[in-house]
Amino acid sequence: MNVIDREKVDLSLDNKEFLQFYGHKKTVGMFTLGCRVNQYETEAMAEKFIAQGYDMVNFDDYADAYVINTCTVTNMGDKKSRQMIHRARRRNENAVIAVVGCYSQISPQKVSSIEGVDVVLGTRNKGDIVYWIEKACSERRKMIEVNEVLKNRVFEDLKIDKYQHRTRAFLKIQDGCNRFCSYCLIPFARGAVCSKSPHKIMEEVKELAHNNFKEVILSGIHIASYGVDISGDWNLVRVLEDIDRVEGIERIRIGSIDPNFFTEDTISRISKLKKVCPHFHLSLQSGCDETLKRMNRGYTTLKYKEIVAALRDAIKNVSITTDVIVGFPGETEEEFSKTYNFLDKIKFSKIHVFKYSPRKGTRAAAMRGQVDGSIKEERSGKIIELDKKLERQFMNKFLGKNMDVFYEGKFDGNCDWYEGYTSNYIKVVSRTENDEDLEGKFLCTELESSENGYIYGKIKSFR
Ligand code: SF4
Structure with a gap:
C-alpha cells in the first residue's frame, strides 16, 4: 500500500533553476498539518536545518526550500497538504519542495506527481531531511524515499x-x-x-x-x-x-x-x-455502544464510565477531557442522543468535537448510512453548546480557590498580563506587578473570576 513503485515515477526535474540555492545563506520555510507528533517532528527537522547553516523563514516568505509535513487523517488533510505544496511553488517556483509525513507515506505516487515536488519522504527518514533536499538539488532529480x-x-x-x-x-x-x-x-x-x-x-x-x-x-x-x-x-x-x-x-x-x-x-x-x-484526555469518540462497535474502539460506555469514576475517586480535582466524532456512518438520531446524554452525564471539562469525514481506504468510508453534512453540522453545534456549559461548570468549581499556576508567557502580547495553567489544565490569566516577568514561574494564584471563557487570577505569593 505504501511502497512507491519507482518504475512508474518520473524522477527528472522539470528544468528547475537551483542556482539561487548556492552562494548565499540558504533559507527554508516549513509548514505542519495535523497532530502534535507532526509538530514535534517539524521542530526536530527545523533544528537539523539550522545545524546545517540554514535560516528559517516564514512559510509565506520566499525561501530556497520548503518542507510540508502532511496529514492524512481526513480527505481534507490531503487536500490542505496539496494546497500548501501549491502555495510553496507560488512563492518560489525554483525552490526545492519536500513533502513528508502521513499523506506522502500513504500516497507517494500522487504526491510525487504534483508539479514542483522534488523530495518525497514518508513518516520515516525525517531526520535526514537536509540530506535528501541537498541531494535532490545537487543531482537535479527527484528523491523519493518512502519505506514500508x-x-x-x-x-x-x-x-x-x-x-x-x-x-x-x-x-x-x-x-x-x-x-x-x-x-x-x-x-x-x-x-x-x-x-x-x-x-x-x-x-x-x-x-x-x-x-x-x-x-x-x-x-x-x-x-x-x-x-x-x-x-x-x-x-x-x-x-x-x-x-x-x-x-x-x-x-x-x-x-x-x-x-x-x-x-x-x-x-x-x-x-x-x-x-x-491531574488532567487526562481520554478519547471517547462516541457515547453510544453500537457506534463504538462500528468504530472498533475496543471499549463500551460502561467501561469508560467506570474508568472515569475510578480516576475521580483516586485523583483529587482531576480534569477529564475528550474527543468525540459526530455523524459517523449509521449514526441515527437515537444514537446521537445517547452520545449527547453520555457526554452530559460524564461532565467532561472539555469536549473537542469533530464531524466525521470519510477517509478513503478505511472500513468506515465504505459503510452504509453515511450521514448528511447538514446533520453533522447540527449535531456538532449541539455538542459545542454542551461543551461550553460543561466547561463553565468545571471551571466555576474552582473559583475562589488558591491554586498553583505555571505561567508560560504573556497573554495576547499584553505587557502586564500573563497566562498559565493549573495542574488540571485550567487556563488562568493574571496581572503582574512591578513589571515582574512571570514566565516559567509557579505562583499560588487565587482564581477570582470567569469572563469570556477565561479565568482571571490574582497572584497570592511565590512558591
Ligand atoms: S487508536 Fe484508533 S484513532 Fe488512534 S491512531 Fe490508532 S487507529 Fe487511529
Missing part, C-alpha cells in the same frame, strides 16, 4: 535540543498504532507501535531538567501502547514513575490517551505520583 512502515519496528529518534517554549517541552516517546479503528488510516501511515528506549527518554528528561524546563509533555501516536515492542516489561506507568523522580521536573503531562490504558493498577500507581498532572 507496517513491518518497521525501529523508533526513529528525532531529538529536539532547543525548544520554542522556555518552560515546557514535548517529548515524543512512541510512534505507530496497532489498534485499527475503522475510520483511521494512521496505522497504515505510521506503522506498528515503536517505543523510544527508556534509557534515552530518561537521558533527555534529565537534560531538559538541567536546562531549566519544568514541564514535560509525553506524546506519541498511541502512547498507551508504550513498551509493547521492547523487552524488559516497560510500559507508560513505569516511564512516568521514573520521570517523577527527576529533580527539577515539576509537572508531567500525557497527551491524548486510549481509555483502555487505565486499569485498577495503573490508576493506583499514577495516583501516587506527585508530578503527573
Whole structure:
C-alpha cells in the first residue's frame, strides 16, 4: 500500500533553476498539518536545518526550500497538504519542495506527481531531511524515499535540543498504532507501535531538567501502547514513575490517551505520583455502544464510565477531557442522543468535537448510512453548546480557590498580563506587578473570576 513503485515515477526535474540555492545563506520555510507528533517532528527537522547553516523563514516568505509535513487523517488533510505544496511553488517556483509525513507515506505516487515536488519522504527518514533536499538539488532529480512502515519496528529518534517554549517541552516517546479503528488510516501511515528506549527518554528528561524546563509533555501516536515492542516489561506507568523522580521536573503531562490504558493498577500507581498532572484526555469518540462497535474502539460506555469514576475517586480535582466524532456512518438520531446524554452525564471539562469525514481506504468510508453534512453540522453545534456549559461548570468549581499556576508567557502580547495553567489544565490569566516577568514561574494564584471563557487570577505569593 505504501511502497512507491519507482518504475512508474518520473524522477527528472522539470528544468528547475537551483542556482539561487548556492552562494548565499540558504533559507527554508516549513509548514505542519495535523497532530502534535507532526509538530514535534517539524521542530526536530527545523533544528537539523539550522545545524546545517540554514535560516528559517516564514512559510509565506520566499525561501530556497520548503518542507510540508502532511496529514492524512481526513480527505481534507490531503487536500490542505496539496494546497500548501501549491502555495510553496507560488512563492518560489525554483525552490526545492519536500513533502513528508502521513499523506506522502500513504500516497507517494500522487504526491510525487504534483508539479514542483522534488523530495518525497514518508513518516520515516525525517531526520535526514537536509540530506535528501541537498541531494535532490545537487543531482537535479527527484528523491523519493518512502519505506514500508507496517513491518518497521525501529523508533526513529528525532531529538529536539532547543525548544520554542522556555518552560515546557514535548517529548515524543512512541510512534505507530496497532489498534485499527475503522475510520483511521494512521496505522497504515505510521506503522506498528515503536517505543523510544527508556534509557534515552530518561537521558533527555534529565537534560531538559538541567536546562531549566519544568514541564514535560509525553506524546506519541498511541502512547498507551508504550513498551509493547521492547523487552524488559516497560510500559507508560513505569516511564512516568521514573520521570517523577527527576529533580527539577515539576509537572508531567500525557497527551491524548486510549481509555483502555487505565486499569485498577495503573490508576493506583499514577495516583501516587506527585508530578503527573491531574488532567487526562481520554478519547471517547462516541457515547453510544453500537457506534463504538462500528468504530472498533475496543471499549463500551460502561467501561469508560467506570474508568472515569475510578480516576475521580483516586485523583483529587482531576480534569477529564475528550474527543468525540459526530455523524459517523449509521449514526441515527437515537444514537446521537445517547452520545449527547453520555457526554452530559460524564461532565467532561472539555469536549473537542469533530464531524466525521470519510477517509478513503478505511472500513468506515465504505459503510452504509453515511450521514448528511447538514446533520453533522447540527449535531456538532449541539455538542459545542454542551461543551461550553460543561466547561463553565468545571471551571466555576474552582473559583475562589488558591491554586498553583505555571505561567508560560504573556497573554495576547499584553505587557502586564500573563497566562498559565493549573495542574488540571485550567487556563488562568493574571496581572503582574512591578513589571515582574512571570514566565516559567509557579505562583499560588487565587482564581477570582470567569469572563469570556477565561479565568482571571490574582497572584497570592511565590512558591
Ligand atoms: S487508536 Fe484508533 S484513532 Fe488512534 S491512531 Fe490508532 S487507529 Fe487511529
